[in-house]
Amino acid sequence: MKEKRDLKIQAIENGTVIDHIKAGQALNVLRILGISSTFRETISFVMNAPGARGKKDVVKIEGKELSVEELNRIALISPKATINIIRDFEVVQKNIVVLPSYVEGVVRCINSNCISNSSEPIKSKFSVLQSEEEGVTLRCLYCEHVISEDIAENLR
Amino acid sequence: MGTIYENRMPFKNRHVISMKDFSRKEIDYVLDTAEKLEPVARGEERSRLLDGKIIALLFFEPSTRTRLSFEVAAQRLGGQVLNLGSVEASSVMKGENLADTIRVISEYADLIVLRHPLDGSARMAAEFASVPIINGGDGSVHHPTQTFLDLYTIRRESHLEGLRIAMAGDLKYGRTVHSLCHALSLYGAEMTFVSPPELKMPSEIVRDLQKNNISVKETDSLEEIIGEVEVLYMTRVQRERFPDPEEYEKVKNRLKVTGDLLKNADPNLKILHPLPRVNEISPEVDATPHARYFQQAFYGVPIRMALLALAMGVIE
Numbered sequence: 001m002k003e004k005r006d007l008k009i010q011a012i013e014n015g016t017v018i019d020h021i022k023a024g025q026a027l028n029v030l031r032i033l034g035i036s037s038t039f040r041e042t043i044s045f046v047m048n049a050p051g052a053r054g055k056k057d058v059v060k061i062e063g064k065e066l067s068v069e070e071l072n073r074i075a076l077i078s079p080k081a082t083i084n085i086i087r088d089f090e091v092v093q094k095n096i097v098v099l100p101s102y103v104e105g106v107v108r109c110i111n112s113n114c115i116s117n118s119s120e121p122i123k124s125k126f127s128v129l130q131s132e133e134e135g136v137t138l139r140c141l142y143c144e145h146v147i148s149e150d151i152a153e154n155l156r
Numbered sequence: 157m158g159t160i161y162e163n164r165m166p167f168k169n170r171h172v173i174s175m176k177d178f179s180r181k182e183i184d185y186v187l188d189t190a191e192k193l194e195p196v197a198r199g200e201e202r203s204r205l206l207d208g209k210i211i212a213l214l215f216f217e218p219s220t221r222t223r224l225s226f227e228v229a230a231q232r233l234g235g236q237v238l239n240l241g242s243v244e245a246s247s248v249m250k251g252e253n254l255a256d257t258i259r260v261i262s263e264y265a266d267l268i269v270l271r272h273p274l275d276g277s278a279r280m281a282a283e284f285a286s287v288p289i290i291n292g293g294d295g296s297v298h299h300p301t302q303t304f305l306d307l308y309t310i311r312r313e314s315h316l317e318g319l320r321i322a323m324a325g326d327l328k329y330g331r332t333v334h335s336l337c338h339a340l341s342l343y344g345a346e347m348t349f350v351s352p353p354e355l356k357m358p359s360e361i362v363r364d365l366q367k368n369n370i371s372v373k374e375t376d377s378l379e380e381i382i383g384e385v386e387v388l389y390m391t392r393v394q395r396e397r398f399p400d401p402e403e404y405e406k407v408k409n410r411l412k413v414t415g416d417l418l419k420n421a422d423p424n425l426k427i428l429h430p431l432p433r434v435n436e437i438s439p440e441v442d443a444t445p446h447a448r449y450f451q452q453a454f455y456g457v458p459i460r461m462a463l464l465a466l467a468m469g470v471i472e
């Protein structure tokens with residue numbers, strides 16, 4: 001069984017493996033990292049892979065080590081994801097994503113009357129809060145609207 | 157909120173965007189400054205504090221009262237006022253964005269007062285301005301000079317510390333009451349919210365107040381609470397909030413201050429209203445000592461004088 005699973009994604013020589021992504025969020029992880037059709041390196045991912053702690057998604061990005069700042073944005077939609085930096089087929093660094101306290105240009109404000117949704121030359125800006133009751137919430141630094149649900153739905 | 161700014165005092169070149177940017181100590185300082193300037197606001201004394209200063213008023217939506225009171229405040233202090241004029245006639249109609257407008261006007265004026273229909277526009281303007289921005293109301297979020305003048309009115313006509321206050325009318329959409337609640341919570345208060353169920357104070361605001369140990373009571377009846385409060389802050393209930401006109405009529409009549417209602421009021425009760433009123437306060441109330449809403453409108457002048465003078469650093 002283990003061998004079969006390993007076949008789904010090949011090990012990479014150099015790059016970044018994002019593991020333990022909340023099942024179903026792999027595409028949003030690519031969006032939050034700003035990875036689109038113009039990205040030239042090889043990317044592979046599995047969705048809904050069985051893991052020891054239930055289903056998960058995995059994303060592998062070859063030939064590129066993403067910055068901590070970029071990677072920590074993943075915590076907005078998948079707070080338990082882990083980041084593995086691979087060099088020469090070896091994991092040289094393994095970290096859990098850390099929720100940033102501030103994000104810029106990643107999420108769209110849900111308030112349609114917010115200045116950040118107009119044609120002004122600005123990026124959206126949010127302070128990020130985490131509480132036991134409400135989970136992760138974003139507060140728009142312009143209009144102060146709070147996004148507490150569907151952060152993934154409002155990615156730019 | 158506010159604690160990180162606790163000792164952040166110097167006002168020179170500071171923007172006035174949201175009440176939440178000010179600590180209690182700073183609010184007190186603004187109110188003290190307004191009180192000192194009151195004789196000038198009344199025209200009893202002359203001042204040249206803003207001599208040689210140019211204040212640009214950029215009003216992207218009409219608000220006669222706010223614009224006039226800023227104009228009066230600037231002129232009473234000897235400052236010159238630059239008016240954008242109508243939006244139709246300006247570069248905005250040519251498609252210029254607000255960021256560019258602010259950068260250009262920053263080169264002409266010493267301070268900009270901005271009124272704009274989009275939420276958060278004043279915060280953005282502050283990022284592009286090289287002079288202080290005073291928010292004269294942005295979208296449905298902030299109108300800090302209104303809150304400063306409300307606090308000033310309460311302090312002059314009643315007292316701020318531990319006030320028993322009722323706010324009535326449209327508490328759901330009314331930005332002035334939201335901002336006032338937050339500011340009053342810095343002074344400790346017993347708050348009563350009077351509104352029809354469909355226009356209740358948003359629950360997150362009530363929760364925030366309770367977290368700050370503010371006692372909150374909610375009701376839909378003015379009769380029930382009129383004897384218990386020192387200040388009644390009335391707001392207008394807008395017809396467009398009600399899909400059913402009959403429902404609007406009912407609510408409108410239930411939330412009305414009349415001479416009859418005031419028979420049971422505390423003799424020291426003061427009634428405030430941000431104006432314009434429609435019919436939520438009957439005209440017969442105007443002649444009673446409770447009515448302080450026109451006085452409140454005057455207090456907008458010394459408060460705006462204080463904010464102009466502090467932001468431009470002519471009073472330290």
